Amino acid sequence: xxHTITRAAADNLGRSAEAAYxxxxxxxxxxxxxxxxITPKSWYLRRREFLQTAAxxxxxxxxxxxxxxxxxxxxxxxxxxGTGHGAKLPxxxxxxxSTTGEKITxxxxxxxxxNFYEYGPYKEDPKExxxxxxxxxxxxxxxxxxxxxxxxxxxEFVKPYTLEERVYRMRCVEAWSMVIPxxxxxxxxxxxxxxxxxxxxxxxxxxxxxxxxxxxxxxxxLPWPYVEGLRIDEAMNPLAILAVGLYGxxxxxxxxxxxxxxxxxxxxxxxxxSIVKIRFVDYQPKNTWQVMTPNEYxxxxxxxxxxxxxxxxxxxxxxxxxxxxxxxxxxxxxxxQVASLYSGMDLKRNF
Amino acid sequence: xxPIVVLKRTIFAAALIPAAxxxxxxxxxxxxxxxxxxxxxxxxxxxxxxxxITLAVTPIRRITGWNPVIQLRRMLGLFSFFYATLHFxxxxxxxWFFNFRQMVEDIAMRPFITLGMATYLMLLALAxxxxxxxxxxxxxxxTLLHRxxxxxxxxxxxxxxxxxxxxxxxxxxxxxxxxxLLGFRVWWSRRARTxxxxxxxxxxxxx
Numbered sequence: 409x410x411h412t413i414t415r416a417a418a419d420n421l422g423r424s425a426e427a428a429y430x431x432x433x434x435x436x437x438x439x440x441x442x443x444x445x446i447t448p449k450s451w452y453l454r455r456r457e458f459l460q461t462a463a464x465x466x467x468x469x470x471x472x473x474x475x476x477x478x479x480x481x482x483x484x485x486x487x488x489x490g491t492g493h494g495a496k497l498p499x500x501x502x503x504x505x506s507t508t509g510e511k512i513t514x515x516x517x518x519x520x521x522x523n524f525y526e527y528g529p530y531k532e533d534p535k536e537x538x539x540x541x542x543x544x545x546x547x548x549x550x551x552x553x554x555x556x557x558x559x560x561x562x563x564e565f566v567k568p569y570t571l572e573e574r575v576y577r578m579r580c581v582e583a584w585s586m587v588i589p590x591x592x593x594x595x596x597x598x599x600x601x602x603x604x605x606x607x608x609x610x611x612x613x614x615x616x617x618x619x620x621x622x623x624x625x626x627x628x629x630l631p632w633p634y635v636e637g638l639r640i641d642e643a644m645n646p647l648a649i650l651a652v653g654l655y656g657x658x659x660x661x662x663x664x665x666x667x668x669x670x671x672x673x674x675x676x677x678x679x680x681x682s683i684v685k686i687r688f689v690d691y692q693p694k695n696t697w698q699v700m701t702p703n704e705y706x707x708x709x710x711x712x713x714x715x716x717x718x719x720x721x722x723x724x725x726x727x728x729x730x731x732x733x734x735x736x737x738x739x740x741x742x743x744x745q746v747a748s749l750y751s752g753m754d755l756k757r758n759f
Numbered sequence: 760x761x762p763i764v765v766l767k768r769t770i771f772a773a774a775l776i777p778a779a780x781x782x783x784x785x786x787x788x789x790x791x792x793x794x795x796x797x798x799x800x801x802x803x804x805x806x807x808x809x810x811x812i813t814l815a816v817t818p819i820r821r822i823t824g825w826n827p828v829i830q831l832r833r834m835l836g837l838f839s840f841f842y843a844t845l846h847f848x849x850x851x852x853x854x855w856f857f858n859f860r861q862m863v864e865d866i867a868m869r870p871f872i873t874l875g876m877a878t879y880l881m882l883l884a885l886a887x888x889x890x891x892x893x894x895x896x897x898x899x900x901x902t903l904l905h906r907x908x909x910x911x912x913x914x915x916x917x918x919x920x921x922x923x924x925x926x927x928x929x930x931x932x933x934x935x936x937x938x939x940l941l942g943f944r945v946w947w948s949r950r951a952r953t954x955x956x957x958x959x960x961x962x963x964x965x966x
Contacts, residue, residue, distance in 0.1 A: 732856060
């Protein structure tokens, strides 16, 4: 899209083009109301610009008026820089560890429905605010009990590895889920590079602290920076990856650019985003949500339908894009690969 | 037309806007990636907002001395009930899709659902007895019964607070407003008690 185009005009173009594409077979008549008759939703919806000209919007309205509620999504507004489609990642190989046979969640849903409190508490906030983040230049610091330590540029950090596509289920602690085609690097390969010593029992991850680029950090909603951790054997499990991409492209900012953790058998909040520091430590890291509400969020946070969150059930989940709830599986369906990590542990106590 | 009538009609029309926008968004497929959650949150937000706005009517009347404003109270309360009904139905129909066993478990096991359900039943009782006829029939008991709104406001706030993982800004707004409005009543009744001058009687106004 040329730079000279205005945001509002671009909104129309994107919306109508997508709508026309999706529903061109369905257009039968023009709407019997003009779009200008409708009350602007900016009156009550936060942060949503709504400056559409009647012509473009009328086409969009005509095209979408017949779309069934709750199923269709017209979400083609142009993305702010860093929150839309990124560069295609080269030489990505498919991984046999990918989840197969499940419908992959749409790009729009994965990039518009995010819990990323650094950009605000609401699901639509990250897409709206994450353009502020500058994911380059970026450094990752390796520290703690390891033979190789230091500050590495992002390119230096990821260069040694082959990028793999890993399709994983993602189960949020709020009882919704997605199926996401990540592109990433096995965490065990990264750990091998830095050679943790025998004193390293846990791996601690820390998100960038930059209130100027992450406006949520100007509030005290959570203690910043965000911290997560894994036991070292969890981190060495072949399923754990550091993701740098999505749908074969560089990771959008709202999904944790430039690099984030993905541990598919754990609740989504374990997947710490925009990582700047990885520390090999001998203590169990205090992860942010555990610090925030210790009786509700634990260190392990393994997906477990038999251990309810104190305030809601974890027995079922709503797959984004579906209507009916589905049953939640132990370890999010990855029990075969990870259950042995926890043999003999009381998972009710170690929630 | 009297100013209060103009105001009442304007507020009536404005109060329908959130519902209208929701319907419009639904037809545009613009209800986020998780439409059921979005509708649940939006209708819940408006239910509690209108509850708090309803609580503002009497303080406004006391402070300004403009008695006709009381004529807005029933309508605003019913709008709170209207959005609470949409909120409840979203949970009942869309969220659990008539899965009664799960819903009963939810109500029994999850404090925030228990509180939400209790709040809704209170609002239901208030809505059903909001008619002129009920006011006449119940007499003094009506005034007593409708003090339930204070309990409903507190349970609604708890429900909202427990439903979210963090204290979201929207909660802060309704919480502060509710505390101020309930606090006003405490202050007012104390003042009335310490000053022998009787407060203006709160008699039902014909609407």
